[in-house]
Amino acid sequence: MDSNRDADRWGALADGTRLAIVARLADGPLAVGKLAAGLPVSRSAVSQHLKILKDAGLVQDAAAGTRRIYRLNPVALAALRDQLDTYWRRALAGYADAVQAPAEED
Amino acid sequence: MDSNRDADRWGALADGTRLAIVARLADGPLAVGKLAAGLPVSRSAVSQHLKILKDAGLVQDAAAGTRRIYRLNPVALAALRDQLDTYWRRALAGYADAVQAPAEED
DNA sequence: ATTAACCGTTAGAATCCACTAACCGATCGG
DNA sequence: CCGATCGGTTAGTGGATTCTAACGGTTAAT
Numbered sequence: 001m002d003s004n005r006d007a008d009r010w011g012a013l014a015d016g017t018r019l020a021i022v023a024r025l026a027d028g029p030l031a032v033g034k035l036a037a038g039l040p041v042s043r044s045a046v047s048q049h050l051k052i053l054k055d056a057g058l059v060q061d062a063a064a065g066t067r068r069i070y071r072l073n074p075v076a077l078a079a080l081r082d083q084l085d086t087y088w089r090r091a092l093a094g095y096a097d098a099v100q101a102p103a104e105e106d
Numbered sequence: 107m108d109s110n111r112d113a114d115r116w117g118a119l120a121d122g123t124r125l126a127i128v129a130r131l132a133d134g135p136l137a138v139g140k141l142a143a144g145l146p147v148s149r150s151a152v153s154q155h156l157k158i159l160k161d162a163g164l165v166q167d168a169a170a171g172t173r174r175i176y177r178l179n180p181v182a183l184a185a186l187r188d189q190l191d192t193y194w195r196r197a198l199a200g201y202a203d204a205v206q207a208p209a210e211e212d
Numbered sequence: 213a214t215t216a217a218c219c220g221t222t223a224g225a226a227t228c229c230a231c232t233a234a235c236c237g238a239t240c241g242g
Numbered sequence: 243c244c245g246a247t248c249g250g251t252t253a254g255t256g257g258a259t260t261c262t263a264a265c266g267g268t269t270a271a272t
Contacts, residue, residue, distance in 0.1 A: 014120030026196040045231055066239045066248045072197035077190055084187035090132040091178035172218045172269045
C-alpha cells in the first residue's frame with residue numbers, strides 16, 4: 001500500500017524543526033550553515049532533517065563550492081496540497097449528507 | 107515558536123494508520139467500530155488515533171446511541187492545505203529568482 | 213434488572229525519533 | 243602542500259510514540 005510512502009511524506013512535515021526549515025526555504029534557497037544559524041539546533045541536526053526532507057522529495061540540493069544549497073521542490077508541495085484538497089472536497093460532500101441527520105458538535 | 111502547535115497538526119497526519127483513517131472518513135462519517143474493521147489494528151488503537159486527530163481539530167465526533175460517529179473537519183483540512191499552498195507559491199517565486207541569479211550567499 | 217453492544221481510558225512493553233558529539237571527506241585560499 | 247571552512251555520517255542517549263490487553267462507563271433491548 002502506498003499509504004506508507006505517503007506517511008513518510010507527511011511525516012517529513014510532522015517535526016517542528018523540519019517545518020521551520022521548510023518555512024525558511026520558502027523564502028528562497030539556502031545553504032546548510034545559514035539554515036542552521038537561524039535554528040535552535042546544531043548543524044548536524046539540520047543536516048539529518050534535510051536528508052529526511054530530501055528522501056521525501058520535498059527539497060532538492062545543489063553543490064556550490066564547499067557549500068550545498070537547498071531549495072523546496074514545488075512539485076512535491078503541490079502533490080501534498082492536492083491530496084489535502086481532495087480530502088477537503090470529499091469532506092464537504094459528507095457534510096452535505098450530514099445536514100439531513102440530527103445531532104453534532106462536542 | 108508557535109510552530110509547535112502547527113507541528114501537532116501536521117504530526118496528526120504523519121502516522122500511516124491515522125492517514126488511513128482520514129482517507130476513510132473522507133468517504134463519509136463512520137463509527138469507530140466500522141473504522142477499526144477496515145484497519146489492521148485494534149479498536150483501541152483506532153480510538154487513540156481518533157483522539158489525536160480530534161485534539162488536532164481534524165475530526166469531529168457526535169454521539170449516536172451506543173456508537174460515536176466521526177467525520178472530517180473541512181475547515182482544518184483547508185487550513186493545512188492553504189499553508190502548503192503558500193509554501194508552494196513562494197517556492198515558485200524562489201525558483202524564478204534562482205533562474206536569474208545562479209548563486210545565493212550572505 | 214440483566215444482558216449485550218459500543219466506546220474511551222489506562223498500564224506497560226516495544227519501537228521509533230530527534231538530538232549532541234565526534235569523526236571523515238571534499239573544496240577553496242595561502 | 244597546509245590549514246580552514248563546509249557539510250554528511252555515525253554512535254549513543256533520552257524522550258516520545260504506537261500498539262495490545264484489560265478494565266470501566268454508557269446506551270439499548272429483553
